[in-house]
Amino acid sequence: MNKELVKKLAELLKNRKLKKELRIMEVCGTHTAEFFKTGVKDLFPEGLSLIDGPGCPVCVTPNAFLDLAITIARDYDVIVATFGDMIKVPSSYSSLAKEKADGMDIRIVYSPLDAVKLANDNPGREVVFLSVGFETTAPSEAIAILEAEKQGVKNFSLLSCNKLTPPAVEALINADEVKIDGFIIPGHVSAIIGRKPWDFIADKYGKPGVITGFDACDLITGVLSLIDLLEKDEKSVKNEYRIVVRENGNEHAMRIIEQVFDVTSSVWRGIGDIPGSGLKIKSQYSRYDAERKFPATPPPVKEHPGCRCGDLLRGIITPPECPLFDKVCTPENAVGPCMVSSEGPCSAYYKYWRR
Amino acid sequence: MTKKILPGHGSGGKLMNDMISGMIKEILGRDSIQIDDSAVLEIEGGKIAFTTDSYTVTPIFFPGGDIGKLAVNGTVNDLAVMGAKPEYLSCALILEEGFGFDEFERILISMKESADSADIKIVTGDTKVVPNGKGDRIYINTSGIGVFRNPLQRKPIETGDKIILSGTAGDHGITIMSLRNNLNFSSALKSDCAPLNKMIDSVTEKFPGSIKFMRDATRGGVASVMNEITAGMNFSAKLIEEEIPVADEVKGICGILGLDPLYVANEGKIVIIADSASAEGITAELKKSEYGKNAAIIGQIDSVYPGKVYVETFIGGKRLLPLLVEEQLPRIC
Numbered sequence: 073m074n075k076e077l078v079k080k081l082a083e084l085l086k087n088r089k090l091k092k093e094l095r096i097m098e099v100c101g102t103h104t105a106e107f108f109k110t111g112v113k114d115l116f117p118e119g120l121s122l123i124d125g126p127g128c129p130v131c132v133t134p135n136a137f138l139d140l141a142i143t144i145a146r147d148y149d150v151i152v153a154t155f156g157d158m159i160k161v162p163s164s165y166s167s168l169a170k171e172k173a174d175g176m177d178i179r180i181v182y183s184p185l186d187a188v189k190l191a192n193d194n195p196g197r198e199v200v201f202l203s204v205g206f207e208t209t210a211p212s213e214a215i216a217i218l219e220a221e222k223q224g225v226k227n228f229s230l231l232s233c234n235k236l237t238p239p240a241v242e243a244l245i246n247a248d249e250v251k252i253d254g255f256i257i258p259g260h261v262s263a264i265i266g267r268k269p270w271d272f273i274a275d276k277y278g279k280p281g282v283i284t285g286f287d288a289c290d291l292i293t294g295v296l297s298l299i300d301l302l303e304k305d306e307k308s309v310k311n312e313y314r315i316v317v318r319e320n321g322n323e324h325a326m327r328i329i330e331q332v333f334d335v336t337s338s339v340w341r342g343i344g345d346i347p348g349s350g351l352k353i354k355s356q357y358s359r360y361d362a363e364r365k366f367p368a369t370p371p372p373v374k375e376h377p378g379c380r381c382g383d384l385l386r387g388i389i390t391p392p393e394c395p396l397f398d399k400v401c402t403p404e405n406a407v408g409p410c411m412v413s414s415e416g417p418c419s420a421y422y423k424y425w426r427r
Numbered sequence: 428m429t430k431k432i433l434p435g436h437g438s439g440g441k442l443m444n445d446m447i448s449g450m451i452k453e454i455l456g457r458d459s460i461q462i463d464d465s466a467v468l469e470i471e472g473g474k475i476a477f478t479t480d481s482y483t484v485t486p487i488f489f490p491g492g493d494i495g496k497l498a499v500n501g502t503v504n505d506l507a508v509m510g511a512k513p514e515y516l517s518c519a520l521i522l523e524e525g526f527g528f529d530e531f532e533r534i535l536i537s538m539k540e541s542a543d544s545a546d547i548k549i550v551t552g553d554t555k556v557v558p559n560g561k562g563d564r565i566y567i568n569t570s571g572i573g574v575f576r577n578p579l580q581r582k583p584i585e586t587g588d589k590i591i592l593s594g595t596a597g598d599h600g601i602t603i604m605s606l607r608n609n610l611n612f613s614s615a616l617k618s619d620c621a622p623l624n625k626m627i628d629s630v631t632e633k634f635p636g637s638i639k640f641m642r643d644a645t646r647g648g649v650a651s652v653m654n655e656i657t658a659g660m661n662f663s664a665k666l667i668e669e670e671i672p673v674a675d676e677v678k679g680i681c682g683i684l685g686l687d688p689l690y691v692a693n694e695g696k697i698v699i700i701a702d703s704a705s706a707e708g709i710t711a712e713l714k715k716s717e718y719g720k721n722a723a724i725i726g727q728i729d730s731v732y733p734g735k736v737y738v739e740t741f742i743g744g745k746r747l748l749p750l751l752v753e754e755q756l757p758r759i760c
Contacts, residue, residue, distance in 0.1 A: 075669075075741055082742035102685070109687075111744015182608050182684075288742050403752040414685055414755070424746040427732050 078289045082115055085292050090119040091303055095251055096295070097387055099241055100258035101128030101415025102286055108424035110288040112295070120299070123250065123387040126240050127258055129205045130157045130413035131385055132340045137233045138163035139370035140363070141202055144231070145176050148366045150198040153187035156180045158202055160412040164374040184209075184216035184230070191220070191228035200362045203230045207264040210234050210351055211325040214332035217353070217360045231362040232353055235338050237261050238269050239349035245277050247343075250387040254298045255281040259290070259313045264329075266321025267311045274307040281309040283317050332357055341409070342382025381408035384417055391421040398422060430528035437522070437556025447554060450528075454535040455518060459548040466550035468515055471574055476511035478502060479570035487534065487564060489606055491598075491617030495534035497694060498567040499541035500622045504643040507624035508697055510631055511573030513545060518552040518569055523562035534565065545622035547571065577631040582702075584639050586662055588728040589706035591699040593626070593713050594619065594721040595672045596649050597688030599695070601680050610684075616676040619718075621695035626716035630699070630709050637705035644696050647751070649725075650689040652698045653736040654750040661733050666726035666748065669741040686755045689738075689748060700728065 098104055104124050107113040113122060126132050142163060145152045152168065159168045159180065172178040177197075181187050187201035203213045213230060220228040237258060245252070257270055262283045273281045280301035284294025293312050301310065311317050329351070338350025353361040379401070380394040391397050391410070397418060401407040410416035435442035452460045461467065482498040492500075499516065506513040518538065522531070542549050598619040605616060623643065631638060644652045649671075653664045666689070673681075673688045681688050695718055701709050706724050713719030731737070736748040 079742055082744075086743075105685070108746050109740075111738075111740030111742055111746055114744035114746065115742065182610065186608075288740065288744075292742070423749055426749075427735065427737070427745075427747055 073287060073289050078292065081289065081292045081296070085112070085296055086115045086117060088117045088296070088299065090117060090299065093119040094253050094299065094302055095121050095123055096254050096256060096298055097123040097125045097252045098256040099125040099127040099237060100261065101131065101413065102260065103256055103258065103291070104128065104417050105415050105420050106286045107291060108420045110291060112288055112291040123252060124384065124390070124417035125387060126244065126340060126343060126385040127206070127237065128410065128413050128415040128417070129235065130161055131381060131409045131416050132235065132240070132342070133161070133204050133233050133409065134339045134341045134373070135164045135375060136339065136370065136373045137204070138168070139165070139373060140368060141200070141231055142166055142168070142171055143368040143370040144200060144362060144366045145171065147368050148198060150200045150366070151177045151179060151190065151194060152202065153179050153181045153190055153199055154202040155204065157413050158204060160406065161409045162406060165371065184213045185219060188216050188220050188223070188225055188228050191225050192223065195227065198227045198229070200366070201228070201230045203232045203234055206235055206237050206261050207329070208260040210329045210333065211264065214328045217332050217357050218328070220360060221357070226359070229360045229362040229365050230353065232351060234333065234351035235340065236335070236349050236351065238265070238272070239346050240340055240343060242272065243343055243346045243349070244386060245273070245279070247386065252279065252387065254279055254302050256294050256298060257281045257283040257309065259283060259285040259316060262313065262317040262321065264322050264325050267309060267317060267319050270309045274309050278307050280307055283309070283311045283313050285313045285316060340385070342385040376407045379408040381410045384410055391418040394418070398426065432522045432524055432526040432528070432531065432556055434524055434556055434558065437554060443554065450532065451535060451552065451554065454532070454539050455549045455552070456539065456542070459550050460552065461550055466515070468550065468572065474575045474578070476506050476509045476573040476575065477570070478505040479568065480505060481566060481568040483563060483566050484603065485563060486606055487530070489602055489618055491602060492620035492694070493534055493537050494565060494567055495538035496541045496620050498569045499538050499545065499547070500620055500694065501645070502569040502571040503545040503547055503622045503624050506571050506573030507627040508641045508643050509573065510575060510577055510579040510641070512576050512628065513547040513571055513573045513624050515572045516542060516547050516549045516569055518549050518567065520552065520554045521562055521566040522554065522556050523564050524556055524559040526564045531565065541622060545624050577628070577635055579631065579638055579641060580636050582636070582639050584656065584660070584662060584700055584728055586728055586730050587703050588639060588700050589703050589724050590653070590664060590666065590726040590728070591701060591706060591710055591713070592644070592649060592671065592723060592725045593623070593697045593699070593719045594695070595674045595677065596644070596693060596696065597677045597681065597691035598674060599693050600648070600691035601677045601688070605680055610680060616674070619693055619695035621718045623695060623697060623718055626713060626719050627697065629716070630712045633712055634701065634705050634709050637701045637709065638699055639702065640700040642698055644693045644698050646692050648688070648690045648692055649698060650687070650736065650748045651750055653748065656700065657734055657736050659734060662728050662730055663732040663734065664726060664736045665729050665731065666736065666738045668738050670723055671725045672721045672723050690751055690755055703727070
């Protein structure tokens with residue numbers, strides 16, 4: 073990164089005079105955090121607001137999923153393998169962290185393949201991997217299943233809550249609850265699916281979008297480019313992350329996802345059931361599907377009555393507008409997932425912006 | 428077969444006595460360890476500093492050190508940052524049944540080397556053995572006594588004072604994390620575990636009135652130390668991102684896992700707050716030590732966000748750097 077060049081770009085953003093107020097949504101949770109962390113949000117010109125979207129995988133995972141995971145772990149005494157982000161997320165009645173303290177065997181892994189290894193290392197135990205994530209993690213989750221099959225690992229399975237992002241963006245646009253002028257589109261997701269699947273934003277809904285990466289240079293370029301598209305009234309989806317994102321994405325990764333998963337509907341916290349927005353394990357791999365392998369009936373889902381994570385994930389409010397924010401809901405005692413996940417908007421506001 | 432720790436090594440009987448006199452005392456200091464119930468120490472008149480710390484780490488051996496080196500240096504550094512000269516150390520060992528003597532010996536030798544390098548004498552100790560499965564191979568507690576030679580004058584911190592970091596942030600924590608999780612991307616990555624007392628001595632001697640605060644940035648990293656300083660005060664601490672030294676390997680792993688190196692543990696780094704006139708001189712003095720060669724002025728005290736710590740990123744944006752509730756966890760994607 074040429075720092076001097078980026079500093080000049082930063083000046084351009086800071087001094088940009090907008091023709092009118094603009095509201096742009098960053099879909100991706102990593103973007104949410106990086107806008108704060110890099111200081112780019114601090115340089116936004118007057119009239120430009122950033123609306124946090126539904127792109128933090130932990131945040132959009134509904135309580136029902138964690139409830140099911142905890143019930144399976146209790147009923148079948150399995151080892152639960154999970155990404156670290158999920159540990160502190162509250163479920164209806166508990167959290168993985170609380171269960172771990174009470175003796176549930178919960179292991180943090182960095183990759184789904186680590187969970188396959190865990191199964192290999194514990195031949196007498198069942199290992200269930202909590203497969204939470206978007207298109208970005210789905211290929212490695214598919215590979216874990218293929219690898220388990222190749223190695224003949226029988227005690228590994230995956231509880232899928234994998235989600236696809238474009239249908240969620242479309243659902244938000246259709247819900248029409250909040251004015252969004254344009255989108256900053258996830259870089260990592262697009263690395264897998266490519267630029268093309270986002271064309272609907274412009275073609276069908278007449279809104280511009282810019283795909284960009286995650287460092288200060290990427291973020292500033294992405295925002296400036298989106299402002300340009302908006303002010304020129306150009307309805308297109310532009311790729312400003314060409315070093316990583318291709319038109320058709322990573323076709324190899326897409327084939328692996330298609331080999332293992334079928335597209336299905338999926339429930340998103342705050343948004344509800346969105347057709348075509350989830351991935352379920354194909355029936356030919358059902359022996360790796362924890363949901364089928366370990367039938368379980370979790371208790372009825374309970375939501376905290378005051379929690380507004382759902383409204384937040386639909387862009388209706390910003391974290392400081394939630395009545396629980398920094399009062400009842402803090403990282404020590406989080407009511408909703410948006411406060412615990414490192415990519416959650418509440419966590420980002422709490423950490424970087426309470427000044 | 429390799430010799431292993433048995434319950435009898437903690438029994439108070441012959442096995443234990445043989446181990447203590449034939450091995451532990453032999454390695455840690457035949458002349459310094461006093462075998463009585465207490466060590467009797469010569470102390471010059473004046474004030475002493477006294478500290479204790481327990482060490483548990485997995486894995487017990489890591490690039491750049493081991494639990495023994497950590498246990499000596501950690502306590503040495505806690506004394507040194509107070510402005511005290513570390514003199515005497517105790518060493519209490521909790522050993523798990525089945526722990527190999529060869530590894531145990533390596534740890535004792537490492538403790539001895541570290542103590543020698545820090546010029547501190549190990550004078551007393553204790554050994555306990557816990558049953559197999561009730562411990563994690565070896566735990567070490569060390570307590571240390573230091574004598575004040577160049578006590579810090581601790582003048583009040585004020586706007587304009589500079590913040591100095593004695594080297595790269597996050598090396599130890601990221602080394603351990605990458606070993607625990609097989610994230611071994613780089614062979615250059617190693618713990619910064621080091622005795623800092625001599626480096627600290629040299630700056631406190633040369634700049635006796637200029638250092639207002641000094642602390643080793645261990646658990647919770649640089650960010651946590653800075654928050655301790657600003658909490659409840661009428662000044663804020665501004666860290667300039669571009670000036671904070673971070674090793675490329677640490678940057679890389681932090682980037683992948685979504686971690687902030689400013690919150691990651693160090694075992695050989697100190698944070699100093701000094702008046703601005705002496706800051707350059709102190710940094711230059713730190714750089715003379717092999718443990719301070721990457722020292723840098725990383726920020727200053729101001730009054731922008733009283734009571735808080737914030738980072739100015741290289742593009743000039745600001746973000747807060749609060750105390751974390753608990754350890755950072757890696758993100759999903």
